[in-house]
Amino acid sequence: MVLRQLFRLVKSAGTDDRRGKVSVDLFDEEFLRKLESLSVMNKHSVSGARRGERRSRKKGSGVEFADHRNYVAGDDIRYLDWGVYQRFGKLLLRLFEEEEDLSLYFLVDTSASMGMYEAAKLNQAAQVTAALCYLGLSSLDRVSICTISDRITGRMAPTRGKQRVFRALHFLSQMQGNGVTDLKSALRAFVAQNKRRGMVILMSDLFDPAGFQAGIDVLRFNKFEPVVLHLTDARDQASTLLGDLSLTDVESGVEREVTMTRALKQRVQLAFVQRQQDIAHYCGKKGVPYFEVDVATPFADVVLNVLRKGGLLR
Amino acid sequence: MNGWTLSQLSPSALGAALAAAGLITFVLYLLRLRRAVTVVPFISVWEALILDKKAAALRTSLRRWLSFLLSLLLVGALILALSDPRSPRERRGRHLVVLLDVGEHMAEKSAAGTSCLDVAKQRVQSWLASLGPGDQMLLVQVGARPRPLEAFTGDRSRLLAALSKLERLDVTPDMDAALLLARDASLGRTSPEIIVVSNASAARGLDGPKIEALPPLRFSNVEAECSAVSRGPAADETKILAFAARRYPLTPDRFEVLLRVATDAPVPVPVELTIQALTPEGHPGAILEVVHKDLLPGPGETVTFANLGQADRGLLAHVKRRDDKSERNQDDNLARTVLSKRLPVRVLVVGPLDTFLEAALLIEESLMVKQLAAASYPPVEEFDVTIFNGVAPKRAAHTGAALYLGVPEDAALEFPVAVQEPLAAFGFDTWDARSRVFQFIDPYDVQVLSGSALLPKAADVVLARSSGRPILVRGQRQAGPFLALGFRPEQSDLVLRAVWPLFIINVIDDLYPRGRGDTLATGSVATEFRVPVDDGAARSATMLGPLLPGRVSKAQTVPVVDGQALVYSERAGFFDLVTSSGATRIAIAREPERAPPLPGGVTQDKLGSYPVDAPQGMEPKSSFDPWFWLVGGVLVVSYLEWWSYHRRLTV
Numbered sequence: 001m002v003l004r005q006l007f008r009l010v011k012s013a014g015t016d017d018r019r020g021k022v023s024v025d026l027f028d029e030e031f032l033r034k035l036e037s038l039s040v041m042n043k044h045s046v047s048g049a050r051r052g053e054r055r056s057r058k059k060g061s062g063v064e065f066a067d068h069r070n071y072v073a074g075d076d077i078r079y080l081d082w083g084v085y086q087r088f089g090k091l092l093l094r095l096f097e098e099e100e101d102l103s104l105y106f107l108v109d110t111s112a113s114m115g116m117y118e119a120a121k122l123n124q125a126a127q128v129t130a131a132l133c134y135l136g137l138s139s140l141d142r143v144s145i146c147t148i149s150d151r152i153t154g155r156m157a158p159t160r161g162k163q164r165v166f167r168a169l170h171f172l173s174q175m176q177g178n179g180v181t182d183l184k185s186a187l188r189a190f191v192a193q194n195k196r197r198g199m200v201i202l203m204s205d206l207f208d209p210a211g212f213q214a215g216i217d218v219l220r221f222n223k224f225e226p227v228v229l230h231l232t233d234a235r236d237q238a239s240t241l242l243g244d245l246s247l248t249d250v251e252s253g254v255e256r257e258v259t260m261t262r263a264l265k266q267r268v269q270l271a272f273v274q275r276q277q278d279i280a281h282y283c284g285k286k287g288v289p290y291f292e293v294d295v296a297t298p299f300a301d302v303v304l305n306v307l308r309k310g311g312l313l314r
Numbered sequence: 315m316n317g318w319t320l321s322q323l324s325p326s327a328l329g330a331a332l333a334a335a336g337l338i339t340f341v342l343y344l345l346r347l348r349r350a351v352t353v354v355p356f357i358s359v360w361e362a363l364i365l366d367k368k369a370a371a372l373r374t375s376l377r378r379w380l381s382f383l384l385s386l387l388l389v390g391a392l393i394l395a396l397s398d399p400r401s402p403r404e405r406r407g408r409h410l411v412v413l414l415d416v417g418e419h420m421a422e423k424s425a426a427g428t429s430c431l432d433v434a435k436q437r438v439q440s441w442l443a444s445l446g447p448g449d450q451m452l453l454v455q456v457g458a459r460p461r462p463l464e465a466f467t468g469d470r471s472r473l474l475a476a477l478s479k480l481e482r483l484d485v486t487p488d489m490d491a492a493l494l495l496a497r498d499a500s501l502g503r504t505s506p507e508i509i510v511v512s513n514a515s516a517a518r519g520l521d522g523p524k525i526e527a528l529p530p531l532r533f534s535n536v537e538a539e540c541s542a543v544s545r546g547p548a549a550d551e552t553k554i555l556a557f558a559a560r561r562y563p564l565t566p567d568r569f570e571v572l573l574r575v576a577t578d579a580p581v582p583v584p585v586e587l588t589i590q591a592l593t594p595e596g597h598p599g600a601i602l603e604v605v606h607k608d609l610l611p612g613p614g615e616t617v618t619f620a621n622l623g624q625a626d627r628g629l630l631a632h633v634k635r636r637d638d639k640s641e642r643n644q645d646d647n648l649a650r651t652v653l654s655k656r657l658p659v660r661v662l663v664v665g666p667l668d669t670f671l672e673a674a675l676l677i678e679e680s681l682m683v684k685q686l687a688a689a690s691y692p693p694v695e696e697f698d699v700t701i702f703n704g705v706a707p708k709r710a711a712h713t714g715a716a717l718y719l720g721v722p723e724d725a726a727l728e729f730p731v732a733v734q735e736p737l738a739a740f741g742f743d744t745w746d747a748r749s750r751v752f753q754f755i756d757p758y759d760v761q762v763l764s765g766s767a768l769l770p771k772a773a774d775v776v777l778a779r780s781s782g783r784p785i786l787v788r789g790q791r792q793a794g795p796f797l798a799l800g801f802r803p804e805q806s807d808l809v810l811r812a813v814w815p816l817f818i819i820n821v822i823d824d825l826y827p828r829g830r831g832d833t834l835a836t837g838s839v840a841t842e843f844r845v846p847v848d849d850g851a852a853r854s855a856t857m858l859g860p861l862l863p864g865r866v867s868k869a870q871t872v873p874v875v876d877g878q879a880l881v882y883s884e885r886a887g888f889f890d891l892v893t894s895s896g897a898t899r900i901a902i903a904r905e906p907e908r909a910p911p912l913p914g915g916v917t918q919d920k921l922g923s924y925p926v927d928a929p930q931g932m933e934p935k936s937s938f939d940p941w942f943w944l945v946g947g948v949l950v951v952s953y954l955e956w957w958s959y960h961r962r963l964t965v
Binding site: 112113116205207209233236241243244245246247248249250251252254256257258264267268271272275 | 349350351352353354355356357358359360361362363364
């Protein structure tokens with residue numbers, strides 16, 4: 001039912017031509033059907049507030065056996081392990097893992113660089129977020145979405161249940177590329193506002209003049225489980241341009257004059273490749289899942305192939 | 315410029331032009347350095363690379379300056395090219411005056427059929443290729459009147475175009491006048507030379523005194539390439555000395571011809587004399603008479619052909635040897651003339667034929683006059699001109715043009731123009747002196763007792779006025795042309811004057827020009843003569859001709875003064891003088907007595923009394939044109955600049 005409504009919603013959504021603004025119109029029925037069979041994988045057991053479908057460190061009334069402990073007066077005798085008592089004559093109580101919900105945070109970079117080229121990166125981020133969001137809500141996870149630049153520019157409060165997917169979609173459709181990138185300060189604010197730890201899926205082009213590492217480290221050091229979805233666009237390299245250029249940074253407005261020759265163009269391309277390898281290497285070294293998401297790749301392929309093969313989805 | 319000069323710009327002007335161009339280039343160069351603004355998402359990547367490039371900044375800067383210098387070099391070379399730099403030697407250049415003989419003797423042909431004029435034209439054409447960048451040529455056609463075909467120019471295409479239009483003329487060239495013209499044209503020119511291109515007969519045109527201060531004179535003799543293989547002795551020539559024809563007065567459709575022929579042979583020469591009519595189109599038509607006779611040596615014989623007919627206007631006369639010996643010059647074996655058109659004019663006088671009018675009409679024998687009372691008008695027979703003497707019955711078209719002498723009192727309605735007011739004691743204050751009516755007449759002293767002022771229509775022409783009021787009007791009505799006089803002649807002293815008959819004859823000629831026609835219809839080449847044309851009011855006429863079968867006639871505008879065209883031509887043949895009223899056929903004959911052709915083997919070191927030598931340095935060569943190389947250099951520089959610095963593509 002929800003699936004059908006969602007399908008109708010995204011079918012009816014039009015493209016927003018406003019520069020830098022997101023347009024969500026990408027789910028088709030087949031894709032949503034495939035999406036139903038997926039769920040977001042977290043590496044660690046979680047400690048949630050409500051019952052969910054995630055294993056938690058708490059022992060309780062789940063169905064998954066966890067451990068035994070000695071019986072003490074007052075315990076529910078329904079959980080006594082009568083087999084152990086028969087063999088060893090000891091009263092042991094069977095403990096089960098409590099299934100709790102997962103806190104799933106989506107942090108979408110909405111700086112001006114994400115809004116370039118008809119907001120291609122922002123669109124891709126919104127679509128992937130929408131898909132993952134749907135998965136999370138389907139798994140009764142607590143899903144929250146934040147948009148960041150040098151601060152938190154927008155926030156969708158944590159929510160659960162499939163029915164809330166429309167709220168998420170509405171939030172995503174309001175995103176706009178603006179402002180400068182400062183991951184460190186933005187994520188510090190995020191960490192301060194969200195005491196409950198969980199998985200943080202950071203979607204950004206990581207064009208942070210202060211360096212992308214500081215932002216990821218903030219998450220790591222505060223016990224969050226960061227996942228980096230690095231959005232890339234071949235047009236970022238301005239590869240078609242040659243000659244005397246005046247380059248202007250879309251976020252800071254800094255201008256630099258350069259004479260673009262074929263040799264320099266090749267060097268720029270190499271620099272971008274090197275930068276991407278540096279990010280992947282850093283994430284790999286710190287155990288942070290890293291996915292490169294090219295805006296030219298259809299988002300369905302991103303969700304169904306890239307993220308699934310990379311182990312983020314199961 | 316180390317002895318170099320600039321034809322287009324002075325050194326200061328060139329310096330200013332170069333400075334301005336350099337400044338403009340500099341500004342443009344700065345403008346070209348305006349960079350295309352490109353927005354990028356992350357400047358830090360480029361910043362790292364730009365810092366890396368600091369080491370190559372000097373090289374980059376040098377490359378930009380090199381580009382700028384190349385641009386300066388480019389505009390400098392262009393300006394230099396446009397200023398047309400030449401070495402002093404090239405700048406001085408030769409000034410060649412080529413006197414190309416187009417006289418009748420240039421018609422002589424070789425066995426291959428190439429005429430001397432063709433050879434001369436080919437020779438001059440080959441010289442055009444030898445003109446250097448500073449050389450200029452003045453091409454002069456030497457006929458009876460030397461005529462420059464172009465101003466001094468080095469433009470080969472213009473000279474070629476002028477050369478291609480050259481045609482042989484039927485005159486003896488006036489080489490003296492041509493040399494004078496060449497000398498005057500060479501005054502003040504650098505390295506002038508006069509080159510005469512002709513055959514050996516060129517010396518024949520030099521009969522005047524030796525001209526002083528003549529530039530170096532060269533003679534290019536074409537005789538060897540166009541002389542006849544079997545050239546007979548000059549003494550064997552036969553020729554027509556005179557050819558004339560006149561109509562019989564009483565039977566104007568018949569005529570007699572006088573032909574005077576001669577031979578230079580020492581013995582009698584059997585010849586065939588032929589008189590041939592000309593078709594209205596100007597082509598040879600029916601043969602009218604053929605006579606065989608032995609032409610005796612001597613000054614010439616006169617042969618008369620009597621009572622000939624079947625010819626409209628033009629007549630041709632041929633003399634042909636019957637002994638099959640060839641003649642060097644065939645042109646003088648042909649002569650042309652045109653029969654006079656002086657046909658009788660039928661004149662009808664309506665009203666009283668008074669003594670004055672009768673006397674005036676008796677002057678001209680070609681007028682056939684008949685008198686008729688006004689009541690008997692119109693007659694049955696046709697007339698060319700009708701004189702209404704004080705009467706104005708309704709005009710009939712078959713009585714021809716009309717002359718109204720005075721305004722009738724009783725039939726004013728049939729008068730062709732309205733009557734304005736009566737006049738008394740008046741005269742001719744103003745009149746159209748160009749009109750044929752007043753040819754040889756000055757009517758200023760004529761006194762008129764009484765008459766009427768006329769009121770012409772818009773299309774009518776007022777020929778005379780008294781106190782501004784029309785008294786003589788010429789016009790055209792449905793029945794034909796008319797001329798109306800505002801007073802009776804006997805009311806004036808005009809009839810007592812000697813010009814009265816002339817006035818009447820002039821009016822008849824004006825109203826019926828075909829009657830008197832071209833009394834001088836035959837002239838000679840290189841001689842001006844006057845030919846009456848049909849349209850007396852015309853200011854100019856078109857002379858078409860010579861009329862030759864299968865060839866388009868050339869048109870030439872000739873002035874018409876007092877109803878007579880001033881005709882001058884250096885081509886012999888039949889011509890048509892065309893005005894709005896019709897065409898008049900005329901004939902232009904060759905010079906009646908011409909100098910005999912010079913014998914072959916004339917020495918080339920003298921032309922008349924002038925020592926000459928062959929033209930020098932006239933071999934075709936490739937001329938060096940510096941600006942061509944400058945433009946080529948500019949193109950190379952442009953390519954280098956484009957290749958080495960590709961900003962043109964992106965900025």
